[in-house]
Amino acid sequence: MHDEVEEFYDSNPQREWDRLCGDYYHSLEFWTTLHLFRKFLPLPPARILDCGGGPGRYSIAFTKLGYRVTLLDLSRNLLETARHRADKAGIVLEDYLQASATEIPAANDFYDGVLLAGPLYHLIANEDRAKAIQESLRVLKPGGVVAAAIIPLLGVFRSAIAEFPDFIESGEALRYLKRPWQDKRAQDNTGGFTSAHFGDPWELKECFESRGCKTLTLAALEGLASSLVPQTNQLAAKHAAGIWWQIHLATCTKSTIIGSSEHVLYIGRKPLLYPPK
Secondary structure: OHHHHHHHHHOOHHHHHHHOOOOHHHHHHHHHHHHHHHHHOOOOOOEEEEEOOOOOHHHHHHHHOOOEEEEEEOOHHHHHHHHHHHHHHOOOOOEEEEOOOOOOOOOOOOEEEEEEOOHHHOOOOHHHHHHHHHHHHHOEEEEEEEEEEEEEHHHHHHHHHHHOOHHHHOOHHHHHHOOOEEOHHHOOOOOOOOOEEEEOHHHHHHHHHOOOOEEEEEEEOOHHHOOOHHHHHHHHHOOOHHHHHHHHHHHOOOOOOHHHOOOEEEEEEOOOOOOOO
């Protein structure tokens, strides 16, 4: 599984760099993650592990804010892209690590914050996702802040209506109700994406709370705009992006919309005593 995911991201690192800030709609995921994670982090120069951070968008942004950031990713090409982008921005990351989120090469209780912005939706097996969560908490200091993103299954169905209706019309979508993942190794009908697991935000919350974490927030990263790509971009074209940003921040944590967003972010605090007795 790791090789297949690594190959996917190695094949086109520019695509991943462009994805988060290519237009106003897709930048909602980036700016909402940055805003909410920063809200709960300790002040700089606290240490952050950007685990699965790809080409370094978050690493570079948090370094500019004064944090000491280590970027970890499976993809060698994404890490090289991050180095180039950091150099171009005139900043220095604390370290670059090519590794898996299931085996983080770091000491216990080392980081003040851990961001898992991608790994959980590329780990199909339940035990692998559990291991990534355990590893993120192992390297996090007691009282530290963890942020973890998933792609919700309901968000996939909503996106399919707007962007790839063939997925529904063919009946392919029905099997995801019982088997919420796609495996490129099994030649699933995955379109242009790699192997992925499509989760449940409330199960994600339970995964962290069962390990003693205190939930700080759960947010729909695209919020009410989810899958409304041209309409959301039109707001920016009409100079209404600032107004929508205010509406988005006021509504993105509402439980009634969280599951239907393209991406969901959990943020929690590690207990002072870990693992809990």
